[in-house]
Amino acid sequence: MKNTALTETHIALGAKMVPFAGFNMPVQYEGVTAEHETVRQAVGVFDVSHMGEFLVEGEHALDLIQKASSNDASKLTIGKAQYSCMPNDDGGIVDDLIIYKIKEETYLLVVNASNIEKDWNWIQSKNSVGATMRDLSDDYSLLAIQGPKAIEAMQSLTSHDLADIKFYNFIVGDFAGIEHVIISATGYTGSGGFEIYCKNSEVKEIWDKVFEAGAGFGIKPIGLAARDTLRLEMGYCLYGNDIDDTTSPIEAGLGWITKFTKDFTNSEALKSQKEHGVTRKLIAFELDQRGIPRHGYDIVDGNGNKIGQVTSGTMSPSLGIGIGLGYVSSIFSEINSKINIQIRKNAIPATVVKLPFYKK
Helix, strand or coil: CECCCCHHHHHHCCCEEEEECCEEEEEECCCHHHHHHHHHHCCEEEECCCCEEEEEECCCHHHHHHHHCCCCHHHCCCCEEEEEEEECCCCCEEEEEEEEEEECCEEEEEECHHHHHHHHHHHHHCCCCCCEEEECCCCEEEEEEECCCHHHHHHHHCCCCHHHCCCCEEEEEEECCEEEEEEECCCCCCCCEEEEEEEHHHHHHHHHHHHHHCHHHCCEECCHHHHHHHHHHHCCCCECCCECCCCCCCCCCCHHHCCCCCCCCCHHHHHHHHHHCCCEEEEEEEECCCCCCCCCCEEECCCCCEEEEEEEEEECCCCCCEEEEEEEEHHHCCCCCEEEEEECCEEEEEEEECCCCCCC
């Protein structure tokens, strides 16, 4: 099992450590609900250094990215990032990822930890254009500093005006006394903030200075459990749960990152899905009664017939009700449709709702 450069720091802070995507990761410190609220109300810091980073360079870098990913990366300018996914040849998704345009002919691709080797091999298999690829995953760390007080709490650590960095934009600059750090206005919580990319040798110094600077703002370390409840309240897909090799971006509601202005892997089949519709769709639902939906629970109609399955579910810390995502037959996917979640012997009524669950 791999460690991040901050593993000993988490252990010293009393984190509960669990294996996750081949890494020894902090799942929680003081408790999921308290950590969740810290990010919604103040500022929290996640060590997400298990994520993978690939550098794609050269005159054909964009050609490779365009072929491998569903979104239109030609729209990126230097300092902008883009959420995208990599379709496979069979209608499913290899992974979702964020693409950063670092400079002309240089892109950073950030992928999920559990898919690093799979993604690398997949992109390599599409690299008939001779783009240069480098796997930086083992050399770089990633901190997600998230919450409404993130800008104010972190401003003293950089000469750049953090308020000027718009959502899904980034700069390469000084941070916590370290030069050439990527400061990116991204994150998977829906509460604002930044993601900081730095070298492994720099991350402990940055971590310590981040907590020093944030001390007056209620800053706390946050584990992966709260990261999951935060992303679910926003309806953000989690690879391996809500999207995988068998789910298409159209079924998953990711048509907005699937651009048919270009040719990409399996684009013709996905275009046909978009034009003719799909037989199942990913929906968001709220329980009408008390209960906690979980991954793998059946979704049933009023007569108890199975119509789908829960892919992600939890008791929402912000809303105090059971929420979830799941695939259902398309006829049950309309907003306000009534469905039932089979929780042990009980079919708990639920309502299909529009995302996000959590509205600021």
